[in-house]
Amino acid sequence: MKVTPFILALIIFFQLQSQEKQTNIIFMIGDGTGLSQITAGMYANGNKTNLEQFSVIGLIKTHSSDNLVTDSAASGTSMASGVKTKNGVIGFDLNGTEVSSILEDCEKMGYNSGLIATSSIVHATPASFYANVSSRRLYEEIALQFVESEIDYFIGGGREHFNKRTDNRNLITENNSFKFVDNLSEFESSQNERVGYFTSDLEPKSILEGREPKLANGIQSMLAKLDTKEKSFFLMVEGAQIDWGGHANIENYLLSEFKDFDEAIGIAIQYTKANPNTLLIVTADHETGGTALNSGDIKTFTPQLNFTTKNHTASMVPIFAMGKGAENFAGIYDNTLIYNKLKSILAQ
Ligand SMILES: [Zn+2]
Numbered sequence: 001m002k003v004t005p006f007i008l009a010l011i012i013f014f015q016l017q018s019q020e021k022q023t024n025i026i027f028m029i030g031d032g033t034g035l036s037q038i039t040a041g042m043y044a045n046g047n048k049t050n051l052e053q054f055s056v057i058g059l060i061k062t063h064s065s066d067n068l069v070t071d072s073a074a075s076g077t078s079m080a081s082g083v084k085t086k087n088g089v090i091g092f093d094l095n096g097t098e099v100s101s102i103l104e105d106c107e108k109m110g111y112n113s114g115l116i117a118t119s120s121i122v123h124a125t126p127a128s129f130y131a132n133v134s135s136r137r138l139y140e141e142i143a144l145q146f147v148e149s150e151i152d153y154f155i156g157g158g159r160e161h162f163n164k165r166t167d168n169r170n171l172i173t174e175n176n177s178f179k180f181v182d183n184l185s186e187f188e189s190s191q192n193e194r195v196g197y198f199t200s201d202l203e204p205k206s207i208l209e210g211r212e213p214k215l216a217n218g219i220q221s222m223l224a225k226l227d228t229k230e231k232s233f234f235l236m237v238e239g240a241q242i243d244w245g246g247h248a249n250i251e252n253y254l255l256s257e258f259k260d261f262d263e264a265i266g267i268a269i270q271y272t273k274a275n276p277n278t279l280l281i282v283t284a285d286h287e288t289g290g291t292a293l294n295s296g297d298i299k300t301f302t303p304q305l306n307f308t309t310k311n312h313t314a315s316m317v318p319i320f321a322m323g324k325g326a327e328n329f330a331g332i333y334d335n336t337l338i339y340n341k342l343k344s345i346l347a348q
Contacts, residue, residue, distance in 0.1 A: 022109065022232040023324045023345055024278040025102070026268050029079070029125055029236070030261050031072060032243030032288030034317050040251075040293055040303040041258030047301045050266040051282065054320035059332045061316055062286045065094055068314040072243070073136040075285035075335055076128025082339030090124060090142075091132030102342050103129040106234035107150040109346065112226055113233065115151060116218045118211065118260070119240035120158025120203055121196075122146060125285060129236050140165050147171050147178065153225055155187065155218045157200035184213050188221045195225070206241055207256040215239060215264035223271050232277075237264060246288030249307040254289070272323040279345060281329060283319035283338070286312045 030037070042049040064074035065084040073090045077083065081099040085092060093099050103113050117126045122142040127133070130149040131142045143161040162171040172180055179192035187197040205211040213221075219237055226233040239261030245254030265282055272280040290308030297304075319338070321329035325345035329338075 021230075021277055022111075023348075024226075024232050024275065025106065025234045025342060025345075026272065026278060026280045027079075027102070027234070027236045027342075028239070028261075028265060028268060028280070028282040029076075030239045030242050030258070030282070030284045031119075031125055032246045032286060032312065033239070033258065033261070033284040034287030034291065034313070034315050036291040036293055036305070037242060037246070037254060037258055037287070038318065040291070040305050041255055041262060043296065043301040043303045044255045045259055045262065050262050050269055051320055053269055054282070054322050056321040056326045056330050058319045058321075058330050059316040060283060060319050060338070061332070061334045062284075063314060069312050070286050070314075071136075071312065072124035072285050073128065076125045078335040079283070079285065079338045080128040082336045082343070084336060088136050089134060090127050090136055092134065098132040101129045102339055103234050103236065104150070105343065105346070106232075110231055111234050112152045112231045113150065114153040114222050114226055114235045115156065116154070116215065116222055116236070117156040117238040117240050118204055118215060118257070119156065119238065120161065120200070121154050121156035121198075122158045122161050123203075123240060125238045125240060126154075126156065126236065140167065143171055147175050152194050153187075153196070153222060155184075155197045155199060155213070155222060157198065157202060157204040159198035160201045162198075184217060184221050188224060204241075206244070206253060207260050208253060211260075215260045216267050219264045219267045223267070227271075227275075237268070239264070243288045246291060246307070247310055249289060249310060251305045254291075254305070269322065277324055279324045279326060279342075280322045281319060281326075281338070282321075284317035285335075287315040287317055288312050290315075 062070045064070040064087050066086045071087040074087045077085045080101040083093040115126050122139045124136040127142045131145040139161045178194045241257040272278045290313045292306045295304040328341045
């Protein structure tokens with residue numbers, strides 16, 4: 001066949017079409033991170049936070065189906081799957097029907113997926129993206145559902161939920177699709193299709209205790225991995241211990257974890273700006289600690305935090321969006337609508 005300029009143009013057109021990837025999604029969740037946490041974290045960091053780089057901002061209603069004050073399981077399920085459920089429940093709606101998460105929807109569309117958490121990988125927030133369990137405490141069942149999921153990469157704690165189990169199974173040695181590695185450089189260099197890095201046996205240490213890797217380094221390695229693929233990707237990143245600092249009512253704990261999360265946001269922003277086919281959203285599942293800033297030192301920008309509870313509160317939490325489809329995330333709305341908005345962006 002003679003290749004005319006017309007046929008050549010057609011070939012180039014179809015090649016470009018096939019190369020056009022769908023929207024990458026980076027979904028970052030600061031557990032327990034309300035406005036007071038952000039404000040205090042900003043002042044403590046010399047009056048700056050990477051969140052100032054966002055121009056699309058909204059507020060999220062966080063209540064669960066049975067309580068104005070949600071837990072991370074119910075709110076994680078709402079954000080990940082677009083349904084309200086009871087506190088403690090992961091991946092089921094109120095009729096007891098299993099719901100699909102945005103990560104699973106993306107996988108069905110041929111995406112690659114990744115999870116990073118500064119908690120164990122079976123903790124409520126990451127679990128909301130792949131598990132369906134009646135109780136968030138069913139860690140061994142969640143681990144089982146994790147290895148049966150389509151997730152391609154993870155960085156997080158909780159190794160012993162996989163290899164020191166009451167059913168005596170060892171999900172790590174049983175599993176031959178995941179390559180499990182012990183540090184970030186092995187994570188980066190592994191050529192395996194699916195790679196997991198357990199950062200701890202149970203829950204990872206806090207930043208104050210010297211946790212490694214930093215979330216910023218984790219997200220950098222993860223993005224390098226996801227970016228090398230031809231496929232689009234979905235990545236969930238959780239700063240889990242901002243919440244734990246709030247529960248403990250310990251200011252330094254909270255602020256150091258927020259800083260770790262904020263630095264990771266900086267890496268995600270760089271990636272999103274360099275890759276316009278990417279949507280970055282940063283939000284929280286709820287506020288923790290009923291945290292208030294009643295005083296502080298203006299000369300040094302040192303905030304003085306006060307706590308009104310050791311639990312979560314019902315305060316709305318902010319959401320920040322940047323990149324492709326970001327404009328959809330302005331306004332005040334229910335946490336379930338985050339899922340709906342993501343779905344409509346994927347359908348475009
Ligand atoms: Zn909590």
